[in-house]
Amino acid sequence: MADAKKELGKVMMTLYLIIAIFAVCIVWAIYEAAVLGDFIMMIPGLVIGFMTLVFGVPLIWLRNSERRINLRLAVIALQNERTAFSVLAGSVGCSDAEARERIVWCLNNGYLPGYVISGNEVLLSKLMDPNLQEHAVECPNCGASFTYVGKIGQCPYCGDYYPPQNKH
Numbered sequence: 001m002a003d004a005k006k007e008l009g010k011v012m013m014t015l016y017l018i019i020a021i022f023a024v025c026i027v028w029a030i031y032e033a034a035v036l037g038d039f040i041m042m043i044p045g046l047v048i049g050f051m052t053l054v055f056g057v058p059l060i061w062l063r064n065s066e067r068r069i070n071l072r073l074a075v076i077a078l079q080n081e082r083t084a085f086s087v088l089a090g091s092v093g094c095s096d097a098e099a100r101e102r103i104v105w106c107l108n109n110g111y112l113p114g115y116v117i118s119g120n121e122v123l124l125s126k127l128m129d130p131n132l133q134e135h136a137v138e139c140p141n142c143g144a145s146f147t148y149v150g151k152i153g154q155c156p157y158c159g160d161y162y163p164p165q166n167k168h
Contacts, residue, residue, distance in 0.1 A: 005071075005075060007067075007071055007111070008068060008071040008072070008075070011067055011068050011071070012068075014060055015057075015060055015061065018052060018056045018057055018060050019057065021048075021052050021056070022049050022052040022053050022056075022057065025045045025046070025048045025049030025052060026045070026046075026049045028044075028045035028049075029042045029045030029046045029049060032045060069092050069094075069102065070102045070105050070106055070111075071106075071111065072091070072092055073088050073091070073092060073099065073102050073103060073106060074103075074106040074111040074112055076088060076091055077103065077106070077112055077115060077122050078112065078115075081123060081124045082121055082122075082123040082124070083121060083122055083123070084120055084121045085099045085100050085103070085120050085121060085122070086099075086120070088102075088103065088122070096120070100117070103117065103122050104117070107122075114126070135147060135148055135149075135153065137153065137162050139155040139157065139158060139160060139162060140160070140162070141155065141158050141160035142155065142157050142158040142160070144156075144157040144158070148162065
């Protein structure tokens, strides 16, 4: 979840940077014209400010608004082990099919590690395969606590297997 939130922060910082460039250019143009009386040096400030406002802000906003919605969906999905597309769609105001497409984007870009799509929901892959589930147990032989993944685990202290194997 930290990666998705970090990426969302980068998106917002890009937007703030573009808006700051616009503001600096306008202040530059006003300063050159009003304070220094140099109307020739005012032109680059106006041109850069105009280009930033007319071209930069809309392009960045359109590109990042889609990305921002995708990252919001990733953060919501990461907060739950299992989330239906209808819930995700309702959280950002889109259709279930669009939410599914956006989650596929998040999966392809690595924002949902360990998650898969199953039917009408996105869920942790370990929920689908019992061989990938993690178990916390206490060893019946030596009493040590340990965790294992899958159907059979081995105590790291005494080497006994859990669940206990038949010893015929």
